[in-house]
Amino acid sequence: MNASEFRKRGKEMVDYIADYMEDIETRRVLPEVQPGYLREMLPKTAPRKGEKWENIMRDVNNAIMPGITHWQHPRFHAYFPAGNSYPSILGDMLSNAIGCIGFSWAASPACTELETLVMDWLAKMIGLPPVFLHENGIGGGVIQGSASDCVLVSLLAARFAAIKDLKSKFPFVEDGVLLSRMVAYRSKLAHSCVEKAAMIAMVKMRELDTDDKFSLRGATLQRAIDEDRKLGLIPFFVCATLGTTAVCSFDNLDELGLICERENLWLHVDAAYAGSAFICPEFQRYMKGIEHANSFNMNPSKWMLVNFDCSTMWVKDRKLLTTALTVDPLYLQHHNSDKAVDFRHWGVPLSRRFRSLKLWFVIRTYGIEGLQTYIREHTRLGKKFGALVRSDSRFEVIGEVTMGLVCFRLVGHNYHTQMLLRAINMSGKLHMVPALINDQYVIRFAICAQNASEDDIRFAWNVIGEMAVEVLEACRSSNENDVLKAIEKLESLDLTEEDDEGITDTPSVPTPSPAIAEKPETEHEAELNDVMDEDEVFLYDDNIPSIPSISTLYETKQRATTRRRNLLLRMISDPKCYNARVLKSMCSDTKRHRSDNAGVKHGLSEDVCSNGTDI
Ligand SMILES: Cc1ncc(COP(=O)(O)O)c(C=O)c1O
Numbered sequence: 366m367n368a369s370e371f372r373k374r375g376k377e378m379v380d381y382i383a384d385y386m387e388d389i390e391t392r393r394v395l396p397e398v399q400p401g402y403l404r405e406m407l408p409k410t411a412p413r414k415g416e417k418w419e420n421i422m423r424d425v426n427n428a429i430m431p432g433i434t435h436w437q438h439p440r441f442h443a444y445f446p447a448g449n450s451y452p453s454i455l456g457d458m459l460s461n462a463i464g465c466i467g468f469s470w471a472a473s474p475a476c477t478e479l480e481t482l483v484m485d486w487l488a489k490m491i492g493l494p495p496v497f498l499h500e501n502g503i504g505g506g507v508i509q510g511s512a513s514d515c516v517l518v519s520l521l522a523a524r525f526a527a528i529k530d531l532k533s534k535f536p537f538v539e540d541g542v543l544l545s546r547m548v549a550y551r552s553k554l555a556h557s558c559v560e561k562a563a564m565i566a567m568v569k570m571r572e573l574d575t576d577d578k579f580s581l582r583g584a585t586l587q588r589a590i591d592e593d594r595k596l597g598l599i600p601f602f603v604c605a606t607l608g609t610t611a612v613c614s615f616d617n618l619d620e621l622g623l624i625c626e627r628e629n630l631w632l633h634v635d636a637a638y639a640g641s642a643f644i645c646p647e648f649q650r651y652m653k654g655i656e657h658a659n660s661f662n663m664n665p666s667k668w669m670l671v672n673f674d675c676s677t678m679w680v681k682d683r684k685l686l687t688t689a690l691t692v693d694p695l696y697l698q699h700h701n702s703d704k705a706v707d708f709r710h711w712g713v714p715l716s717r718r719f720r721s722l723k724l725w726f727v728i729r730t731y732g733i734e735g736l737q738t739y740i741r742e743h744t745r746l747g748k749k750f751g752a753l754v755r756s757d758s759r760f761e762v763i764g765e766v767t768m769g770l771v772c773f774r775l776v777g778h779n780y781h782t783q784m785l786l787r788a789i790n791m792s793g794k795l796h797m798v799p800a801l802i803n804d805q806y807v808i809r810f811a812i813c814a815q816n817a818s819e820d821d822i823r824f825a826w827n828v829i830g831e832m833a834v835e836v837l838e839a840c841r842s843s844n845e846n847d848v849l850k851a852i853e854k855l856e857s858l859d860l861t862e863e864d865d866e867g868i869t870d871t872p873s874v875p876t877p878s879p880a881i882a883e884k885p886e887t888e889h890e891a892e893l894n895d896v897m898d899e900d901e902v903f904l905y906d907d908n909i910p911s912i913p914s915i916s917t918l919y920e921t922k923q924r925a926t927t928r929r930r931n932l933l934l935r936m937i938s939d940p941k942c943y944n945a946r947v948l949k950s951m952c953s954d955t956k957r958h959r960s961d962n963a964g965v966k967h968g969l970s971e972d973v974c975s976n977g978t979d980i
Contacts (some may be wrong), residue, residue, distance in 0.1 A: 403428060437449050446667055447667070456722040467480075469707040476717075479719075481706055513561065522660070524547065526685050548598045548600050551571075554611055579611075583624050603632050604635055608638045611807075638770075640662070645737045648740075740768075760775060760833075761776050770810070772808070775833060782808060
């Protein structure tokens with residue numbers, strides 16, 4: 366492709382993108398494809414000769430788009446927002462065109478210098494203490510690929526600092542021996558990336574309980590530290606969360622920070638989602654105690670209109686970070702090393718994209734006030750949705766609605782809410798994901814679309830309300846014996862840790878593609894499928910690619926009764942959507958409920974996924 370064709374195709378692509386954004390509402394939020402669908406549509410090998418652009422775009426329309434989950438859709442309420450905006454897209458386009466690999470100042474000075482400048486802007490916007498700024502020469506900020514990277518890098522820096530300190534006291538003790546004694550802490554609502562960071566860093570990590578507001582408190586941390594010190598362990602790191610994934614709760618930074626300072630523990634603060642809200646002064650109260658933190662991260666690529674990837678992280682003392690990560694071969698050195706920042710020492714990868722461009726474009730286009738308006742509007746809509754839920758006695762809101770996330774459930778057994786969520790997602794009218802908060806299964810409703818409106822909220826609430834009628838009716842009219850039969854069959858399976866993985870990852874949706882069908886079923890998959898095969902009629906006909914609307918499904922009274930029963934069975938037995946351990950604990954809970962009949966709550970056990978949704 367030469368420059369003149371690029372001009373032509375580039376303009377067409379901009380139109381294509383604008384059309385996509387403007388017409389997104391006409392699409393189904395969730396695709397209806399099955400695993401392996403794309404292999405059946407596209408050639409198995411790459412073309413020998415270059416193809417026509419028209420043919421590539423034809424395949425985009427016919428093959429790629431049908432398999433897209435539309436994260437920018439106004440009916441997408443799952444996970445957290447995936448930041449997006451025209452200025453950000455344009456910033457990324459320019460970054461791609463410049464195509465520099467800014468690992469050091471010398472590798473592209475503007476790339477490094479803009480990053481340090483914009484990171485200082487953003488730190489000031491969210492109210493971070495001045496010590497975290499580059500301009501003060503001790504701390505500073507860096508853009509990483511994800512919040513997971515930020516947490517890992519902080520943990521590695523903390524581990525390095527702790528071992529260095531211990532080595533000065535015990536010079537003859539091996540690093541490995543010291544490492545085996547070190548222990549880190551997080552709340553049970555911390556994101557799974559925190560646990561993963563500990564796995565990678567090979568350190569023990571203790572999961573701590575939260576209070577009734579789902580907040581990790583100082584007393585809990587202090588107790589754990591005291592217990593561990595008595596056992597001869599060496600506490601060294603705490604990850605606090607501001608805006609937990611499951612319920613957007615806030616750990617008590619003020620209390621945790623004082624303890625970390627007193628006990629000499631590194632405090633990292635993960636504010637992946639909620640951090641963007643701190644642009645609004647009224648939300649900065651959640652950061653009380655931030656001056657005690659050693660490092661802090663937030664994702665503009667979640668809630669600040671910046672496209673993935675863009676996770677921003679600041680450290681109070683950049684030396685502690687860079688000494689943990691510096692490797693300095695001759696070919697990467699330059700004569701300004703002592704005067705400039707080299708971001709290759711601030712993270713895992715060497716190569717880095719020019720990500721600060723899109724952040725800079727977004728901040729300049731919207732201004733601080735524009736971004737505040739956006740955050741406040743999402744928060745207003747979140748509260749509005751929370752009020753709608755509260756106004757309906759069939760539902761309850763779990764946790765406080767502080768920002769753009771509302772967690773709610775049907776009052777009663779967990780499986781009612783599970784069924785409701787599944788029915789909604791299958792309808793294709795909305796997309797949401799669940800979380801497990803203590804033993805309660807909740808639906809997370811996140812305000813995601815850039816221009817989300819009250820109409821969207823009302824639409825979502827109407828869909829939820831209509832589906833709730835169907836689901837509650839299904840629960841009432843379903844034959845409990847059939848359900849219990851299915852449950853008992855599931856209970857007889859040996860759902861070991863290893864098997865859980867297989868079952869959870871296995872697509873259970875019938876009529877798989879040939880590629881999938883070739884894969885032999887595991888014993889448990891076969892058994893689970895048997896359970897489902899016992900009933901020929903499911904909520905939808907698996908041979909029909911498009912899932913019919915709920916009203917079509919319930920067209921006759923008689924068929925509806927069968928379907929309701931099967932919906933319930935499927936909800937309980939579908940290994941694609943539900944972790945086998947979840948099933949198992951539900952089964953035992955259901956049995957308990959049946960046997961003692963004394964109002965024991967149907968619940969999902971805490972050990973199943975006590976950190977809520979894994980996003
Ligand atoms: C609180 C929190 N931390 C970390 C993450 C992981 O983010 P990333 O995908 O950028 O690694 C998430 C994702 O939603 C999150 O909510």
